[in-house]
Amino acid sequence: MEITSKIDGAVVVFQLAGRIDAATSPSVEGAVNTAVGGGSKRVIFDMSAVSYVSSAGLRVILLAAKKANAAGGGMAVFGLQAGVQEVFSVSGFGRIVPITANEAEARTKLAG
Amino acid sequence: MKHLTLADEIVVLMLDDTSGEIKPGCLAVAGVAIAAGVLMELALVGRIDTDLESLFVVDRTLLGDALLDDILLEVAAEPRTQPSAWWIDQLSTRHGDLVERVLGRLVSSGILKEEERKFLWVFSRRAYPPVSGREEREAKARLMSVLFNDEVPDPRDTLLLGLAKSTGVLAAILASDEYEKAGPRIAEVAALEEIGRAVGVVTGQVRDAVASIMMAHYP
Numbered sequence: 359m360e361i362t363s364k365i366d367g368a369v370v371v372f373q374l375a376g377r378i379d380a381a382t383s384p385s386v387e388g389a390v391n392t393a394v395g396g397g398s399k400r401v402i403f404d405m406s407a408v409s410y411v412s413s414a415g416l417r418v419i420l421l422a423a424k425k426a427n428a429a430g431g432g433m434a435v436f437g438l439q440a441g442v443q444e445v446f447s448v449s450g451f452g453r454i455v456p457i458t459a460n461e462a463e464a465r466t467k468l469a470g
Numbered sequence: 471m472k473h474l475t476l477a478d479e480i481v482v483l484m485l486d487d488t489s490g491e492i493k494p495g496c497l498a499v500a501g502v503a504i505a506a507g508v509l510m511e512l513a514l515v516g517r518i519d520t521d522l523e524s525l526f527v528v529d530r531t532l533l534g535d536a537l538l539d540d541i542l543l544e545v546a547a548e549p550r551t552q553p554s555a556w557w558i559d560q561l562s563t564r565h566g567d568l569v570e571r572v573l574g575r576l577v578s579s580g581i582l583k584e585e586e587r588k589f590l591w592v593f594s595r596r597a598y599p600p601v602s603g604r605e606e607r608e609a610k611a612r613l614m615s616v617l618f619n620d621e622v623p624d625p626r627d628t629l630l631l632g633l634a635k636s637t638g639v640l641a642a643i644l645a646s647d648e649y650e651k652a653g654p655r656i657a658e659v660a661a662l663e664e665i666g667r668a669v670g671v672v673t674g675q676v677r678d679a680v681a682s683i684m685m686a687h688y689p
Contacts, residue, residue, distance in 0.1 A: 380519040380528040413513060413520040413664045414528075417625045420662065424622040448522060450661045454622055 360407075361389050368431065369468065370398035371461060375407035378415030386415075390422040399431025400468040402461060406437030411445050423455045432456075434464035474581070476514075476626070477507030477537065479609045480633040481572045482581065482600070483643075490585065490597025492569060495638045498680050499673040503637045504568040505561035506669035508541045509554065510629040513665060517542050520664045524551040537571060554668035562672075573598050581605050610643060616659055617652045623659050631659050632666025636673040 359382035360375040370393040378386060390401060401422055411419075423433040434456040438446060446452055458464040474482070480503045484496040492500050509525065512518045517538075519528045527546045532539045541561055552560075562568065576582040582598040589595060600606060609630065616623045616631055623631070634640040635656055641649050649656075660666050 380516055410521075414516070416662070420622060420625055420628070424624065427622055445522060448661075449664070449667075450658055453658055454662065 369400045371402045373404045377410040379412040380414040383418035399429035401426040401433040402464045403435040475511045477504045483639045490599040501562040506558045525554045558672045636669045
């Protein structure tokens with residue numbers, strides 16, 4: 359899994375690539391904790407290069423949203439591939455973490 | 471303080487404080503709930519993972535907890551990958567009396583007392599009343615917090631809510647109007663975790679089977 363981030367004030371956009379599962383979720387959690395701890399409380403995941411999300415992966419996304427909300431910000435995701443979209447749909451994750459069409463929409467959602 | 475496992479917590483919640491026995495409404499699904507609780511715990515500590523199709527071991531390192539380790543070893547030994555619902559069903563029947571085993575753990579850790587009680591003046595039965603009841607109160611408080619706050623739920627609390635919903639514990643804790651009002655939130659949170667959805671499916675099957683037997687005997 360590759361994790362790159364760009365920080366723009368209170369907004370951090372993580373570009374994730376590969377699989378988010380039990381093996382890779384600690385890296386995602388660590389990256390989010392560092393960013394939110396540093397003041398970037400609006401967290402956006404660009405998932406367009408994420409091919410697979412397991413339950414451990416969903417759990418770390420839930421924890422990221424919880425962390426961002428607790429800091430007074432929020433979280434949104436965009437770019438879900440079909441398989442990942444199905445996982446989000448079955449679990450109803452979209453009711454907890456907003457799914458947007460693109461980064462601009464995610465930024466608008468979190469700014470509101 | 472070492473926290474209780476989800477299997478321990480759901481047993482504490484399923485117990486009737488007065489009789490010291492598993493509530494009649496939970497009895498048929500108690501083993502299923504414990505099996506699911508163990509799998510959930512193994513998922514939270516990074517030993518297993520799941521997806522829409524299957525449950526699989528990701529780390530075989532034992533935890534030093536006899537119940538969790540027994541089930542981890544059994545899942546690791548299975549040559550074919552199986553879905554969560556299959557494992558919950560299998561483990562609930564293959565591991566002897568899971569209820570007795572968890573009750574024994576809770577007595578050993580000082581959370582429950584074991585008592586011999588008489589009924590009909592002659593017959594005796596074992597009862598497991600709580601020592602302080604603190605663990606039950608804490609678990610209920612966490613469930614209420616998930617239900618009546620709109621915050622993003624913690625994964626452990628999400629899983630506990632899935633167990634409490636499937637076993638009928640939630641319906642027993644809440645007044646009927648509260649349960650109805652909380653319905654959308656209960657459904658939303660219980661769906662988040664794959665093993666939480668699977669335990670709902672298996673407990674539904676068990677209740678259907680019990681109802682069929684009852685209908686056959688008392689049409």
